[in-house]
Amino acid sequence: MKKIDKLRKSNTFKGLLYIFPATLILIVFKIYPIIKSFTMSFYTDFDYLSGEVYKRGLDNFQYVLRDPDFYLALKNTFYFVLGAVPLSIILSLGFALLLNSNIKLNSFFRSIYFLPFVTSTAALAIIWRWIFNGDYGLANYMVLLLGGKKIKWLTDPSFTIPILVLFNVWKGMGYKIIIFLAGLQNIDKKYYLSAKIDGASKWNIFTNITLPLLSPTLFFVSITSVIGAFKIFDEVFVLYNTGTGPLKSGLTIVYYIFNKFYRHWQFSISAAAAFVLFIIILIFTLIQLKIGKTKSNY
């Protein structure tokens, strides 16, 4: 009995020793900030360096929820999420299905589609800015070829979100295609065989076999895409040269958080906004999980 006790004690010490480096970093830079960020959003009067707090309250949340800029950021972000997520999922699923149909150059196409994903967003945004240049950009050349008139892509507010959606779809497509392909290859071939024997049409096979059996992957991709889309920032920051686009049409929630914190030094307001973002993402994730549970019982 004593021996076991001793062994367990030494095991506990050893275990803690092994997890110490990782856990220390995670506690200091992950767990502590989560707690701190939550409490900080209630500080209304404080000295951030000394850590002294003179007053607490709900003022920061009131400020954020009354700030027209925050609503603009919410609106822009929702608009972006609604455009980017469905479009990128449909396109990548389509391409994944094509690649899955016994194509010889399968891996060649795959590696091309994946290329933007490994490249720095900041660098890519600069290329896109040049493509959408109002006078000499490639985009306007295409428009002219199709018989249209030059468009002021980057200074017309109505094009801001569509450009960001296109950029996001372009950049993230490869990643989603690869995840979908992995999901498609996990589906047991015998289902397709028996469907063929029964003479099912291609569309029927897709809706009755592929889609239901792919639903875990589909939910994984949609949840991560929604979370990622809500956090859009780098693209706007570089595409609009450290600004928020014409008439703030590219002001997103993370951009709002960044502005409050980095440009206006309003730490507690920024923390409150960050928490609102967290709650929004949490609600969306929970809704998606709920839909996922009711729809994928296979």
Next chain:
Amino acid sequence: MKRTLQKTLIYMILTVGALFILIPFIWMISTSLKPSNEVLIMPPKFIPSKLIWENYKIALEAAPFNTYFKNSIIVTVSVTAGEIITTILAAFAFSRINFKGRDLIFTILIATMMVPGEVLTIPNFVTLSKLGWIDSYKALIIPWCASIYSIYLLKQHFMSIPDELYNAAKIDGCSDFKFLWTIMVPLAKPAIVTLIILKVISSWNSFFWPLIVTNSKEMRTLPLALSAFTDEFGTEYNVLMAATNIIVLPVIIFYTILQKHIISGVSKAGIKG
């Protein structure tokens, strides 16, 4: 007949997709080699009348790229090495050593994955400025030297290595530490390679964090340098594209060499996460 038609159609769609992906890259390379008088013209020329490699020289001389390169390499290498070491140690403890509070600690760590990183920025900035680390390598490196996602992924791999191996090694008097590095790590090599590759890419391209924790030119990394570069060379797109290519090229080479690993790694990591 119908089958060939179908195949042709599929190939056509896939090629259009590939062009859609590649055109911005081709456009970047083409612009970066153009003489100045061929940049701002309509209709644009895809192939320059002569190749101006000068543009790359101008770009390299316009900004302290040596410093930026050095910073990006130092940060990427240290962050990757740091994360892999802490991950291997922690994943081993969580999968093999049976100690008190193990599952509780692991659950708490996993729960933090749900909080978006942006929420943590402000308190982390305050912590770093209290430590006096703002605008230093420490700020760029240390907070990224541990990742619960990687620990989780590697733990799953470690758990698939049979227990008998561990028990046999124990009986032979092999210490845990030796067992970990001489048996577990080599057996989990594919997973570790995946983690290294993903970390190198994300660290090399990281933008938001270096933007916030550095403010002097000496500490900036490549992606940040580019955004500052655009202020200077706003309309000289040939030089700007040359600078962009200087930043993009290392990753593209890295990717071309390791693409098989990267793609299979991402598909595995994605399905598990």
